[in-house]
Amino acid sequence: MNTNTGLTTLRFLESHEVFTLDDFMEAVGQGTSERTRYANLCNAVRRGQAYRIRRGLYASNIGAYRDRVPNVALVASKAAPDAVVSHHSALEAHGVAHSPLRTVYFTAPTKVSDFEVRGYRFHRVAPPDVSPELLCEFVTRVRVGDVLVPVTSRERTLVECLANVKLAGGLEELLRSLGGFTTMSADRAWRYAAALGSPTVAARLGWTLELFGDLWEPDARVLDEMRAFLGRGTYRLGDVRSPSRFVSRWRLYVPDGVPYEDWVRG
Numbered sequence: 001m002n003t004n005t006g007l008t009t010l011r012f013l014e015s016h017e018v019f020t021l022d023d024f025m026e027a028v029g030q031g032t033s034e035r036t037r038y039a040n041l042c043n044a045v046r047r048g049q050a051y052r053i054r055r056g057l058y059a060s061n062i063g064a065y066r067d068r069v070p071n072v073a074l075v076a077s078k079a080a081p082d083a084v085v086s087h088h089s090a091l092e093a094h095g096v097a098h099s100p101l102r103t104v105y106f107t108a109p110t111k112v113s114d115f116e117v118r119g120y121r122f123h124r125v126a127p128p129d130v131s132p133e134l135l136c137e138f139v140t141r142v143r144v145g146d147v148l149v150p151v152t153s154r155e156r157t158l159v160e161c162l163a164n165v166k167l168a169g170g171l172e173e174l175l176r177s178l179g180g181f182t183t184m185s186a187d188r189a190w191r192y193a194a195a196l197g198s199p200t201v202a203a204r205l206g207w208t209l210e211l212f213g214d215l216w217e218p219d220a221r222v223l224d225e226m227r228a229f230l231g232r233g234t235y236r237l238g239d240v241r242s243p244s245r246f247v248s249r250w251r252l253y254v255p256d257g258v259p260y261e262d263w264v265r266g
Contacts, residue, residue: 008028008029009028009029009040009041009044010044010049010062012024012027012028013044013049013050013060013061013062013063013065014060014062014063014064016060017059017060017065017070017071017074017147018053018057018058018059018060018070018071018074018075018078019057019058019059019060019078020056020057020058020078021038021041021056021057021058022056023078024037024041024058025037025038028040028041041058045058048061049061049062050062053070053075053115053117054079054112054115057075057078057079059075059117069117069118069119069120070117070118071144071145071146071147072089072104072117072120072122073085073089073092073093073104073144073145073149073151074144074145074147074149075104075117075120075122076089076104076105076106076122076149077106077149077150079106079108079112079115079122079124080106080108080109080110080112080124081108081109081110082108082109082110083106083107083108083110083112083124083150084106084107084108084127084135084139084150084151084152085104085105085106085142085144085149085150085151085152086105086106086107086125086151086152086157086160086167087105087125087152087157087160087161087164087167087168088101088103088105088161088167088168088169088173088174088177089101089103089104089105089106090105090151090152090157091157091161091168091174091177091180093142093144093149093151094142094151094154094157094180094181095180096177096178096179096180096181097169097173097177097180098173098176098177098180098266099169099173101169102119102120102121103120103121103122103123104120104121104122104123105123105125105167106122106123106124106125107124107125107126107127107152108124108127109126109127110124111124111126112124125164125167128160128163128195128196130195130196131195134192134195138152138153138155138156138188138192139151139152139153139156140152140153153188154181154183154184155184155185155188155189155192156192158178158181158184158189158205158208159189159192159193159196159201159205161174162174162201162204162205162208162237163196163198163201163204165237165238171237171238171255171258172258172263175208175211175260175263175264176263176264176266177266178208178212178264179212179215179264179265179266180266181215181216182215183216184209184212184215184216184218186209186216186218186219186222186223187219187222189205189209190202190205190222190225190226193205193226194229199229199230199231199233199235200235200236202226202229202230203226203230203235203237203250203251203252204235204237204250204252205226206223206226206227206249206250207237207247207249207250207252207254209222209223210223210249211260211264212264215264227249227250230250230251233251234246234251234252234253235250235251235252235253236252236253237252237253237254237255238253238254238255239255242255242256243255243256243257244256
């Protein structure tokens with residue numbers, strides 16, 4: 001019995017690059033006790049056939065997966081229940097990121113401490129305080145490597161990157177990446193942004209949609225709704241200590257002396 005279970009364990013490791021403990025327990029050796037199945041996984045780890053990424057999360061280290069960096073998007077998607085690849089990592093998953101980063105971002109309701117896997121740092125970001133139904137609506141499944149992983153939609157990615165530009169790799173990286181999206185629904189982007197309730201995000205979004213106006217052709221009605229949402233204050237995109245110029249239409253200070261047209265072209 002143990003020999004057969006061991007073979008089943010190896011077959012599982014040959015076909016599962018990254019997996020949770022629950023994945024393993026559900027798929028392997030159903031004719032044996034949970035204790036035996038867990039012991040078989042521990043034995044595989046001791047033999048170097050698999051390794052523990054963090055509590056409850058493992059990666060295979062045999063066959064095609066031996067001594068290689070695992071699919072980082074897959075790792076992020078399995079790092080916590082309901083985890084979704086987000087921010088700059090979503091740009092990468094969508095295939096539009098200008099440059100790769102060594103930090104992998106994901107959102108999840110469950111708190112997860114930062115962890116590292118073969119030179120990559122994984123960082124959990126708390127999801128915004130909106131309804132779970134809305135969050136789910138703005139999640140799509142994207143093929144990364146050989147698997148489909150949950151990723152924030154292009155509109156949600158745009159809004160969340162504008163809300164926290166640092167998690168997008170900085171403004172230049174963000175703008176150079178966004179040009180890879182040949183389409184962008186201004187209506188859906190605004191629907192998600194409006195739920196955040198932030199005039200700053202609204203101003204940043206409106207300015208960005210107009211910056212990419214020739215490519216995305218945002219609906220003027222939607223832009224007017226965004227402008228109506230703005231208060232009487234002023235908003236900022238960028239470091240307060242850096243030179244900036246005021247875009248009166250959006251009551252937004254943006255970095256000055258920046259080649260925006262070049263960045264938009266990627």
